[in-house]
Amino acid sequence: MTAALEAHALEFRYPDGRMALDGVELVVDRGHRVALLGPNGAGKTTLALHLNGILRGSGSVVIGGLELNDENLAEIRRRVGLVFQDANDQLFMPTVAEDVAFGPANLGIDGDLLDRRVEEALGRVDAMALAPRPPHHLSGGEKRSAAIATALAMEPQVLVLDEPTSGLDPQGRRELAETLRTLDVTMLVITHDLPFALALCEKSVIMDDGRVVAEGPTKEVLDNENLLRRHRLEMPFGFRAGSSPG
Amino acid sequence: MGAGHAHALYVHEHSLVHHLPPQVKVASAIAFVIIVATTPREDVWAFVAYGAAIGSVALFSRIELRFVLVRMLGILPFIAFASLLPFVASGEQVDVFGVAMSRSGLWAAWNVVAKASLGAATSIVLAATTEVPDILAGLNKLKVPALFTSIAGFMVRYLELMVEEIGRMRVAMASRGYDPRWIWQARPIAASTGALFIRSYERGERVYDAMLARGYTGEMPDLRRRDPSRRDWVVGSLLPASALIVALLARVIT
Known part of the structure; x- marks a missing residue:
């Protein structure tokens, strides 16, 4: 079986000379949900921007057996749904429905088929009611749902979420985890929110200084206090991965 | 989010005018304003007829006249400027309530006031019956380059976020004891404008x-597709057509 997502020897240097990715190796199997953990500045978001070719470094990115290159950039972007950290960056159209339609319309879908795509994508995150509303009048949780729907409308093979819980209240976080669990799609979830990672992802990968430094079942990774501490991560006070509901 | 967002000018109704495709309304408004602007100022009654025409469109759209009049206060600066003209213009002087005024100045003032009021009323009625994204879509269909309409669209979308950001910066300044009120205190405001520019950039x-991630290739997809029927164009042409008849009649009569 081909993996849903592979990155090999990925290197990227920002124009100011800073090494953001320093030989990243990452494989995500089809149907899995994997948490990508790491301190600020570890290169997590930079990696996400490489997965659909917005940033291009050296090394290779393979999505569902298709290696990213200039010719198949459009197909790769269809296969990888990216949900950005700030939903305000993702929702730029006048209404939620138009925003959700933006991606599939770029793929050349129109008419009834496009309407159906929009309904379906909003339905999957239980946000049908948001369709006619302008994004700047939505709550944080609603914005997040709408942003995820914009990515789902492309019918991606892999959903990459960058800090999906930032700005959500505890209930919003729980509802988001519930929604994401119902989606039948491979997921890479970038987060600092370790309990969220534990609740959602069976596997976790830790990135630091531009490379993958550890990976394993989420419970084991989060139980390894030394490992967490070495990479500026820690469970919230009073939590232990082993004893928390997973 | 407070008042003053992008839709403050829109009146939610279900009138015939509201339901016209946006490009028809935009074209109709532009044609009407051109006819108004090119009507000689001496054809006074033509302007009265124009006013009645745009007033009836407003009534027909179920917009209260008060709504239009209140928003027309925006042209007060022009009226203030125009009211100076009779006093500063040269030429033949006439006596108005015992005050000497220039005849050509009076005409010039009337010209500015009449045309500015009608232009403002037209755009208010257009904005009250058409949501901003629709106006932009309409302009797009009328072959205004997509670059301009996209820029305007993003401005509308992000204006409120920018206003919020300015609000937060102000709070941050005030929290550190800086609450500027006078022009000579403007330096930090200028600096924060720079910061705001960087953030917006x-x-x-x-x-x-985010657009690239969803397959953007340089052209915004056309999502508000509604091609106007012949009937839509006929309805939309009623306003400029009647204005044109008035303008021609005025030429013939005077």
């Missing part, structure tokens, strides 16, 4: 990335 880059 960075957001622009992130939004562009």
Whole structure:
């Protein structure tokens, strides 16, 4: 079986000379949900921007057996749904429905088929009611749902979420985890929110200084206090991965 | 989010005018304003007829006249400027309530006031019956370059976020004991405008990335497709057509 997502020897240097990715190796199997953990500045978001070719470094990115290159950039972007950290960056159209339609319309879908795509994508995150509303009048949780729907409308093979819980209240976080669990799609979830990672992802990968430094079942990774501490991560006070509901 | 957002000018109703395709309304409004602007100022009664025409469109759209009049206060600066003209213009002087005024100045003032009021009323009625995204879509269909309409669209979308950001910066300044009220205290405001520019610029880059991630190739997809029927164009042409008849009649009579 081909993996849903592979990155090999990925290197990227920002124009100011800073090494953001320093030989990243990452494989995500089809149907899995994997948490990508790491301190600020570890290169997590930079990696996400490489997965659909917005940033291009050296090394290779393979999505569902298709290696990213200039010719198949459009197909790769269809296969990888990216949900950005700030939903305000993702929702730029006048209404939620138009925003959700933006991606599939770029793929050349129109008419009834496009309407159906929009309904379906909003339905999957239980946000049908948001369709006619302008994004700047939505709550944080609603914005997040709408942003995820914009990515789902492309019918991606892999959903990459960058800090999906930032700005959500505890209930919003729980509802988001519930929604994401119902989606039948491979997921890479970038987060600092370790309990969220534990609740959602069976596997976790830790990135630091531009490379993958550890990976394993989420419970084991989060139980390894030394490992967490070495990479500026820690469970919230009073939590232990082993004893928390997973 | 407070008042003053992008839709403050829109009146939610279900009139015939509201339901016309936006490009028809935009074209109709532009044609009407051109006819108004090119009517000689001496054809006074033509302007009265124009006013009645745009007033009836407003009534027909179920917009209260008060709504239009209150928003027309926006042209007060022009009226203030125009009211100076009779006093500063040269030429033949006439006596108005015992005050000497220039005849050509009076005409010039009337010209500015009449045309500015009608132009403002037209755009208010257009904005009250058409949501901003629709106006932009309409302009797009009328072959205004997509670059301009996209820029305007993003401005509308992100204006409120920018206003919020300015609000937060102000709070941050006030929290550290700086509450500028006078022009000579403007230096930090200028500095924070620079910061705001950088933030907006960075957001622009992130939004562009988000667009690329969903297959953007340089052209905005056309999502508000509603091709006007012949009937729509006929209805839309009623306003400029009647204005044109008035203008021609005025030429013949005077």
